[in-house]
Amino acid sequence: MNKTRVIPVLLLRGKGLVKTVRFKDPTYIGDPINSVRIFNEKEADELVFLDITATSEARGPDFELLADIAGEAFMPMAYGGGITSLDQIQRIFALGFEKVIIDTAVYTDPQLIHGAVTIYGSQSIVGCLDVRKTWLGRYELVSHAGKFKQPVSLKAHLQALERQGVGEIIVNAVDRDGTQSGYDLKLIREVSSSVRVPVVACGGASSIDDFVAAVHEAGASAVAAGSLFVFVGPHRAVLINYPSRAELALRLP
Amino acid sequence: MIVIVDYGVGNLSSIVNMLRKAGGDVAVSRDPATIIAADKLLLPGIGHFDHGMKMLNQSGLREALDRFALDIRRPVLGICLGAQIMGKSSEEGVMVGLGWLDITCHRFDVAPGIRVPHMGWNQIVKKRPSPLLDTMSDDARFYFAHSYRMSCAQSADVLATAKHGSSFVCAVQRGNIMGTQFHPEKSLRHGFALMKSFVELKHT
Numbered sequence: 001m002n003k004t005r006v007i008p009v010l011l012l013r014g015k016g017l018v019k020t021v022r023f024k025d026p027t028y029i030g031d032p033i034n035s036v037r038i039f040n041e042k043e044a045d046e047l048v049f050l051d052i053t054a055t056s057e058a059r060g061p062d063f064e065l066l067a068d069i070a071g072e073a074f075m076p077m078a079y080g081g082g083i084t085s086l087d088q089i090q091r092i093f094a095l096g097f098e099k100v101i102i103d104t105a106v107y108t109d110p111q112l113i114h115g116a117v118t119i120y121g122s123q124s125i126v127g128c129l130d131v132r133k134t135w136l137g138r139y140e141l142v143s144h145a146g147k148f149k150q151p152v153s154l155k156a157h158l159q160a161l162e163r164q165g166v167g168e169i170i171v172n173a174v175d176r177d178g179t180q181s182g183y184d185l186k187l188i189r190e191v192s193s194s195v196r197v198p199v200v201a202c203g204g205a206s207s208i209d210d211f212v213a214a215v216h217e218a219g220a221s222a223v224a225a226g227s228l229f230v231f232v233g234p235h236r237a238v239l240i241n242y243p244s245r246a247e248l249a250l251r252l253p
Numbered sequence: 254m255i256v257i258v259d260y261g262v263g264n265l266s267s268i269v270n271m272l273r274k275a276g277g278d279v280a281v282s283r284d285p286a287t288i289i290a291a292d293k294l295l296l297p298g299i300g301h302f303d304h305g306m307k308m309l310n311q312s313g314l315r316e317a318l319d320r321f322a323l324d325i326r327r328p329v330l331g332i333c334l335g336a337q338i339m340g341k342s343s344e345e346g347v348m349v350g351l352g353w354l355d356i357t358c359h360r361f362d363v364a365p366g367i368r369v370p371h372m373g374w375n376q377i378v379k380k381r382p383s384p385l386l387d388t389m390s391d392d393a394r395f396y397f398a399h400s401y402r403m404s405c406a407q408s409a410d411v412l413a414t415a416k417h418g419s420s421f422v423c424a425v426q427r428g429n430i431m432g433t434q435f436h437p438e439k440s441l442r443h444g445f446a447l448m449k450s451f452v453e454l455k456h457t
Binding site: 070093096 | 334
């Protein structure tokens with residue numbers, strides 16, 4: 001059996017699903033609840049929902065929408081976007097999400113993760129890194145849906161996340177987002193070799209070959225993608241899709 | 254009626270959804286009388302061992318739960334932390350568990366290629382027959398998310414094992430008391446089959 005989780009990352013904007021390119025130019029994909037039903041049928045390993053405007057609009061998660069989504073999902077789900085308090089985390093779990101994803105709040109409130117871990121355990125708290133490559137080829141961390149640079153180094157930030165107790169790290173290459181040009185394997189390798197928790201590769205996947213490379217060449221424990229699961233063909237026609245179990249079992253460990 | 258014990262811990266809605274889909278007559282309750290009167294109990298739980306036990310002790314449900322499991326002896330199913338707290342203790346904390354089963358919980362060792370938490374889908378190996386797992390299909394896989402594993406003092410309590418580095422106990426049963434480390438409520442059709450078995454489980 002293949003154990004490598006293959007995870008669709010679905011971006012929420014308002015009540016709809018969108019897909020971005022390098023965190024910009026959101027294209028409308030469809031209704032999130034309908035998409036969850038399709039991924040149920042296709043037996044997706046796990047779903048990640050990210051509300052990409054919650055932080056910039058300085059609001060919390062849309063609990064009503066999340067309740068509707070969770071009501072349809074019979075697979076594991078994680079949510080990220082606009083989380084700033086333990087109370088919000090509690091509500092998201094109660095709705096039926098197993099994991100919350102903390103990105104921006106890691107920088108603004110270093111105590112949040114530690115507090116959440118002592119109540120909900122490491123396995124429920126996921127750290128997410130949005131990473132951009134500078135013109136000198138160095139990695140820099142960004143927050144607030146890619147808007148702000150963070151002064152901390154990748155290495156130091158990873159150490160801090162692990163110390164605070166996250167149970168998993170999603171590493172998202174901003175420059176690859178929506179481009180389907182392959183994962184940033186060097187970045188993923190740098191992260192997976194620095195931490196002992198599972199690492200989820202994200203940003204740029206265009207095929208199962210990319211999944212295989214992320215796992216074998218870069219040490220990822222799980223692979224995530226957006227465009228790959230919502231578009232088909234060279235003209236990016238919207239169609240929710242997911243590889244068959246047999247196909248995945250053949251290629252992935 | 255299957256009563257899901259609401260002691261303030263766990264993903265209750267997911268469990269309600271899956272049990273209902275499996276045909277269960279389900280209620281969520283934090284009322285001792287409702288719990289005592291249930292046909293079956295489901296003990297949920299996600300999170301830190303001490304937080305779980307603290308919430309359970311504070312809930313005022315402890316006596317009703319002990320009576321249901323140990324005296325009335327109708328079926329009880331614990332999921333994830335809900336299964337772990339049926340045991341005696343965990344390395345995760347210092348609190349004393351419910352002590353219904355002779356189980357202690359230990360942290361997974363990090364080893365080359367073995368990351369902790371154990372996060373994701375895994376196959377399980379049945380160790381003895383049980384109505385809970387007998388309908389399991391050959392391609393069955395279940396979703397796990399945990400850093401601590403159960404260890405049974407009595408091997409007869411072990412229902413199934415899984416492998417993460419080394420083999421560990423992932424389902425337990427002693428009489429009416431059952432537990433799974435994995436999340437049937439989040440394991441698609443495989444979890445559905447298990448929940449259906451629990452719903453259809455006969456008891457006296």
